[in-house]
Amino acid sequence: xxxxxxxxxxxxxxxxxxxxxxxxxxxxxxxxxxxxxxxxxxxxxxxxxxxxxxxxxxxxxxxxxxxxxxxxxxxxxxxxxxxxxxxxxxxxxxxxxxxxxxxxxxxxxxxxxxxxxxxxxxxxxxxxxxxxxxxxxxxxxxxxxxxxxxxxxxxxxxxxxxx
Numbered sequence: 537x538x539x540x541x542x543x544x545x546x547x548x549x550x551x552x553x554x555x556x557x558x559x560x561x562x563x564x565x566x567x568x569x570x571x572x573x574x575x576x577x578x579x580x581x582x583x584x585x586x587x588x589x590x591x592x593x594x595x596x597x598x599x600x601x602x603x604x605x606x607x608x609x610x611x612x613x614x615x616x617x618x619x620x621x622x623x624x625x626x627x628x629x630x631x632x633x634x635x636x637x638x639x640x641x642x643x644x645x646x647x648x649x650x651x652x653x654x655x656x657x658x659x660x661x662x663x664x665x666x667x668x669x670x671x672x673x674x675x676x677x678x679x680x681x682x683x684x685x686x687x688x689x690x691x692x693x694x695x696x697x698x699x
């Protein structure tokens with residue numbers, strides 16, 4: 537029996553693991569979660585820029601989880617979903633890029649202090665070096681997450697134009 541062409545606007549169920557923009561969901565979970573874990577384990581000091589980094593990583597993790605389950609359950613079959621997909625991932629790119637730059641700047645300052653031998657008031661030099669290394673890993677993961685969200689945005693926009 538010949539299969540009829542699918543009238544789905546976006547892939548649902550297990551097909552999201554084989555479609556190009558949607559395959560980025562899992563790496564976005566992994567790298568976004570790593571940013572969240574690394575920043576939280578290094579400590580949120582100073583609160584102002586690192587609070588933004590934590591907000592972005594938690595917000596994008598929760599929203600990507602929600603987005604993933606909407607796609608998995610097949611609730612994305614309205615014609616408005618392709619544009620929402622592009623819009624959400626674009627917002628995630630802008631958020632993650634701003635958070636990545638802020639985190640890199642704080643890590644640069646922390647690295648300068650560590651190299652000068654100046655530790656934070658409640659930490660010794662070894663703990664400051666450990667926090668610096670955690671922040672370096674968080675910066676790398678944050679820029680990788682930004683790249684993944686950017687690629688997801690580009691491929692979602694291409695898919696939107698084809699529909």
